[in-house]
Amino acid sequence: MNKQCFLTVVLFFSFLVNILSVSAGNPASEKIFEGKPVINAPQITGNYPSTPFIFYIPTSGQRPMEWSVDKLPKGLKLNPETGIISGTIASKGDYTVTLKAKNALGTCEQKMIIRIGDELLLTPPMGWNSWNTFGRHLTEELVLQTADAMIANGMRDLGYSFINIDDFWQLPERGSDGHLQIDKTKFPRGIKYVADYLHERGFKLGIYSDAADKTCGGVCGSYGYEEVDAKDFASWGVDLLKYDYCNAPAGRVEAMNRYAKMGKALRATDRSIVFSICEWGQREPWKWAKEVGGHLWRVSGDIGDVWNREANQMGGLRGILNILEINAPLNEYAGPAGWNDPDMLVVGIGGKSMSIGSESEGCTQEQYKSHFGLWCMMASPLLCGNDVRNMNDSTLQILLDKDLIAINQDMLGKQAERSIRADYYDVWVKPLADGRKAVACFNRTNSPQVVELNTQTVEDLSLNQVYSLDTRTTVDTTKGIIVKLAPYQCKIYICGEAKKK
Known part of the structure; x- marks a missing residue:
């Protein structure tokens, strides 16, 4: 066994031991390491030319996991057992790659842009x-x-x-x-x-x-x-x-x-x-x-x-x-x-x-x-x-x-605008890269509040399809959305239909 293989094996078994010890009693952690692979954000990353590049492919799902990348630019390499991309790219440009993750339950693919140029931090750190x-x-x-x-x-x-x-x-x-x-x-x-x-x-x-x-x-x-x-x-x-x-x-x-x-x-x-x-x-x-x-x-x-x-x-x-x-x-x-x-x-x-x-x-x-x-x-x-x-x-x-x-981590990189500041609550709107909008209703006070979410509340708001991050379900919007907020609560919705790629 060569040194690289030995190091990979050691890191993998150390990882399994850590999962068992740290996630024990924490269902939130356990869920991250369950099910089919899901490659998470970001979908774009930036680096200067001719400087060291390092990127771990953030992936939920059952372990062990194996990664691969299509169209990886010259100068970069992937460790398929750790999911870490490293190396150096000399030439400026946008390199669109396809990230792939595979475990015993299935596979996942996600496109990502590697932008080599004069900018870093293309999504918030x-x-x-x-x-x-x-x-x-x-x-x-x-x-x-x-x-x-x-x-x-x-x-x-x-x-x-x-x-x-x-x-x-x-x-x-x-x-x-x-x-x-x-x-x-x-x-x-x-x-x-x-x-x-x-x-x-x-x-x-x-x-x-x-x-x-x-x-x-x-x-x-x-x-x-x-x-x-x-x-x-x-x-x-x-x-x-x-x-x-x-x-x-x-x-x-x-x-x-x-x-x-x-x-x-x-x-x-x-x-x-x-x-x-x-x-x-x-x-x-x-x-x-x-x-x-x-x-x-x-x-x-x-x-x-x-x-x-x-x-x-x-x-x-x-x-x-x-x-x-x-x-x-x-x-x-x-x-x-x-x-x-x-x-x-x-x-x-x-x-x-x-x-x-x-x-x-x-x-x-x-x-x-x-x-x-x-x-x-x-x-x-x-x-x-x-x-x-x-x-x-x-x-x-x-x-x-x-x-x-x-x-x-949305690629469009827009900071939400506060569209309404009422006496007791806020409504915030953040445009997303796929054409949808994230809308947050926030209760600033220590008493319950009710917010009606419709096209009069938020200009150009699409209610054709609304996903609630509070319930993780699609919301029935035939009569608009009545948002009931507990003290200091913030409820967030994804409104509209994603643009076809």
Whole structure:
């Protein structure tokens, strides 16, 4: 047995052990690994020319699974036993491939576009970030365990691909050689080891720095060393940089200059590195972030694990409802390769956080469900902040909702527009690539509400065929739709008939 075959066998048996241990007692996870194959979103992905490409084909269904790809472009290869496509494509262009998955119960085919050019992040990023639960208490072990858990609980098979290390991975002072110093008590084998571990499993690695001498946590930032740090990130195998703006000048021009320096430095590396601009919306980054190389930009201050709180209250953390209001009018600025970022998901944290726990009491299950649904409608990044190694089934059911994720990952890349803001409820509309519309009815209050959904409620709304994500059934629309909403509930419908391909 050669080394590659041995590694594949080891990974497969490790995967089976993880499924049995992590999904035990979690029906949501168990369902991901049942039935015929289903290849999930995204249906388009982007990469720069002549830079490493990696993509795991997210596939639900019974294991073992075998994958194949038709018309895979020159320079790429597929591991049929792991479902990971890797390699390098030199020439720009759109390459339409057919992904195939096969298990003992059947087969599935899905077309996907691999776009090689000047754009990344053609759908919103999905994954996990260390900050909201763990803060400064991140370690190499935590990151590796998180990756293993996201494989075992089915998250990877629904498109969660980024695993992002936030603040406190580095030491307070830059080394005498001018390079950032990795905190070896937390990452004894270095960042490259972590990146290699993630890449072998089809994940991508995100890392954190700041456009000043010091980060928000007071460790070493990247100001004045943009090229040095970008080259180091690339050499370690980093795929995303979250770039904060603590301890930096307040002016917009200075912020743009600092972000442009890092954006240029990242683009000059030999990797396709996503650039996440984190200046909290104070300088309206939605108007300039793409110009300086950004692929997503925060629209507000930090989110708290709380439903409703203005920023002037304890800790400056905003509630879910408050950030929703900030992001609502910004839909025109979002689209493929450039996304409004209303901050990470707090689903499932439940007030148990090492970094924001003292300021966030947690939310109800209904509020977490609405949080996830609205972020999907707004084409927001879906970056979980909870401990994915230890989730109850209720949290998993939210995070593994393939219908909502498909709305978020829709190729058209439209952020939902709030078409109605009544006294007590909202109606949001998101056009989809197949000609249908996703419509969300959201109760902002703590008392039940009723919304009538018809062509007067939403202009040009087709009720010929309506699918309810609440009941997972087709709705009888002969008399319109009367939507009954519990307190803080959000119900989402797919309206219309899909265009024939």
